Amino acid sequence: MATRLNRSTLVSVLVVATALALVALGLSAIANAGPGAADAAPEAAGKPAAASHVAQGHAMAPAKPVAFxxxxxxxxxxPAEPPVTGVEPSDEIPPHRYFHEFQANCSVNHTAPDDPIVYPGRAGASHDHTFMGNDTTNANSTTASLGAGGTTCLAPGDxxxxxxxxxxxGNEEVRPIGPQTIYYKAGVTDYRTVRPFPKGLRFVVGSPTxxxxEFRxxxxxxxxxxxxxxxxxYDFPAACPTSRDTQLNLRMQAPSCWDGKYLDTPDHKAHMAYPVVMGANQDVCPPSHPVALPMIEFKMAWPVNGDMSRVRLASGTGHSFHYDFFNAWDDATLDALVDHCIVGALQCNARGYDENNPGEGAALDENYELPRP
Structure with a gap:
């Protein structure tokens, strides 16, 4: 009996040793063949190759806060320095005005697989993004670097x-053409309480996942x-009319109530909230986020139509749409536009001029800058 056990054990050892040797030889062959061999192996075995991030969405590594x-x-x-304290959300109903807004008209200036909010300091870590406004935005952007950059917005102060x-x-990048409309509106009923964004505030609207x-x-x-x-x-339509002026459009609004404490939080959302409906059907900031800020609304237009079956976002399907905002306005310029157009209840263009109320004047001059004294 002991002899049989020893023989069985010997056979098992030989089988395991042979298998390990074969594995080692296989790994050595792949290593010697170069980096392309391992990538080609699944396809050679009849398995589909990894999907391109252009067609299916780039799978990003989990984002964790980093010191940067x-x-x-x-x-x-x-932290906001200083924080905004002592604010009570207003549930007052102001004089009725249909409009309280202005526009930031900003053109696309570049694309890159960067996201300075979600992946700060990590160039290439994100799916590809289309950038508007500041022309220096990249993975290393900070409040200071954006403040020193240029802009493709009509207002140089933005x-x-x-x-x-x-x-x-398909594999062809589609960029919006010309200045895109980014509204700054009152998200709360009492538009008189809206104040400008603090410098350096940033947040993400929506989610690629x-x-x-959830998108609907x-x-x-x-x-x-x-x-x-x-x-x-709530996903890309199967087809769009092929007329020359037909584009794919999307409008999406951002939260406009701030906690007054943080310019960013780990999820890039918790410091912001949407107004809630209270009282006589008015929109009011919740007590946890009492500070009313402008409500940003993206109104994007992509020059694509006809067969839409190959249209994708770098983040995936149509319902993966989201957007990011990083405030670097010149303080005085933003103050003037918010006060004149939102608090003043006007429907302003990028100059802060309401064509329906010309007597109210404009916040900015013909160069979209603050008038000189």
Whole structure:
């Protein structure tokens, strides 16, 4: 019996040793063949190759706070200095005015796989983004670097960074053409209480991982994707009219109530909130986020139509749309526009001029700058 056990053990040892030798030889062959061999192996075995980030969405590594730039301790919290305290949300109903807004008209200036909010200091870590406004935005951007940058917004004082996932038709990048409309509105009923963004405030609207249902029910959703007479699409429509002036459009609003404490939080959202409905159906900031700020609304237009079956975002399907905002306005310029147009209840263009109320004048001059004394 002992002899049989020894023989069995010997056979097992030989089998294991042979298998290990074969594995070692296989790994050595792959290593000697170069980096392309391992990538080709799944395809050679009849398995599909990894999907291109252009067509299917780039799978990003989980984002964890890191010590960089405006967040030197790397905990994900960037305190407001000084914080805004002692604010009570207003539930008063002001004189009725239909409009209280102005526009920031900003053109696309570059695309890159960077995201200075979600992946600060990590160039290439994100899916591809399309950037508007500040022309220096990259993974290393900080409040100070944006303040020293240029801009493709009509107002030179708007050096803020705006970005969203890049849109592709097949493998072809599709960029919005010309200045895009970015509204600054009152998100609360008492528009008189809206104050300018603090310098360095940043946040993300939506999520690249949201489902179609979450996208549809997002509190910032306006009408989904639009083209021609097709509205309320929460993924890309199958087709759009092929007329020259038909584009793919989307409008989405940002939260406009701030906690007054942080310019950013680890999830890039918790310091902001949407107004809640209270009292006589008015929109009021919640007590946890009592400071009313302008409500940003992206109104994007991509020059793509016809067959939409190959249209994708760098982040994935149509319902993965989201956008980022990093405030770097010149303080005095933003103050003037908020006071004149939002608090003043006007429908202003990028100069802070309401064509329907010419007697109210403009916040900025013909060069979109503050008038000189």
């Amino acid at each position: 730039g405006d967040d030197p301790d790397g905990d994900g919290y960037i 050096r803020s960074a705006y970005w969203m996932p890049t849109l592709y038709n 949201q489902t179609a249902e 029910n997002h509190p910032g959703m306006v009408e989904g994707y639009e083209c021609g007479e097709s509205y309320h699409n």
